Amino acid sequence: MVRYAYIESLRGEHAITKMCAWLGVSRAGYYKWRKWVPSAREKRRLLVEKVVVNTFWEFKERYGAPRLKDELEDEGIPACKNHIAQLLAKNGLRARNGKGYKYFPAPNARNHVSDNLLRRNFTASKPDEKWVSDITYIKLNRGNAYLAVIMDLYSRKIIGWALDTSMTNQLIIDAFQMAVKNRGVEPGLILHSDRGVQYRSGEYQHLLLSQGIRPSMSRKGNCWDNAVIESFFARLKVESLYAEDITTKGKAYSCVFEYIEMFYNRKRRHSANGNISPEQYEQNYYAKCA
Incomplete structure (x- = not known):
């Protein structure tokens, strides 16, 4: 089937007969494949396989078959x-739990991997010296919403965020x-994240370098290297999301907006700031510099 798909991708550029000969498949088999329409059972099998693989990566290789089964059933599958x-075995996937787990990165896992410049030093001498970023998920009635945030380590203020499904x-x-x-933004600002594929994308890396x-x-598989942002996500969920009935993207957005823009940045007393809000902590800094 892969060979047939490859031939299909080049259709119009080379003669079908020649391509079938090059790849060692029959022309009749190729045309039969083109006309094939999957049955309802086959469509469901392919859908379940796709959902299993996507959910496995969504949970960062932490869930094996038993927990994936629960996740799928929660989604009505x-x-x-x-x-x-x-299906996991077919796709060469294995959860990283237990002593038998060995980590084998995907071929692109090394692309655009940056050094750990932060080295767990979560202090900063001024605003916009060090930023940290990460993504978390928010469970909805159907599927998830994903929240990306950027925090300034000087005041722990959330200075950028986005939410989507x-x-x-x-x-x-x-x-x-x-x-x-x-x-x-001044040249030399450090922006720290994990090694997620989104953060390693060429488009994102270009944006950072352009600024x-x-x-x-x-470091690989080390959540403590970004512990401050993980702590923020924990407080967000405990102090806001878990107390609400988050059913839709709109509801998730409203809760996140209220928590970040109206409470956390402006009112919430933060222990790292001497128990004053991130906004007040930055105002005190600029007052001293005036």
Whole structure:
């Protein structure tokens, strides 16, 4: 089927007969493949496989067949644990739990990986010296919403954020553009993140470099290298999201907006700031500099 798909992608550029001969497949088989329409059962099988693989990566390789089964059932997709295990094996996937787990990065996992410039030094001497960024998910009635944030380590203020139902490059780019619009960016600023595929994208890396920003990334599989932003996500969920009935993207957006823009940045007393809000902490800094 892969060979037939390859021939289809080049149709019009080369003769079908020649391409079939080059790839060692029959022309009749190719035309039969083109006319093939998957049955309802086959469509469901392909859908379940796609959902299993996507959910596996969504949870960062932490869930095996039993927990993936629960996740799928929560989404209204009945699935058998053994069938999920077979699909994971078919795709060469294995959850990283237990002593037998070995990490084998995907071929593109090394692309655009930056050094860990932050080195768990979560202090800064002034605003816009060090930023940190990450993505978390918010469970909805159907699927998830994804929240990307950027925090200034000096005051712990959230200076950029974006929310959508897809975890794409555009999500972190929107958060980044908000941060740049809100702040004065000077060359040498460090922006730290994990090694997620979105943060390693060429488009995102180009945006950082175009602003003179120095990218920094956590070490492989080490969440503590970005502990401050993880702590923020924990407080957001405990102090806001878990107390609400988040059913839709709109509801998620409203809750996040209220928490970040109206409470966390302007009112919430932060222990790292001497128990004053991030906004007040920055105002005190600029008052001293005046």
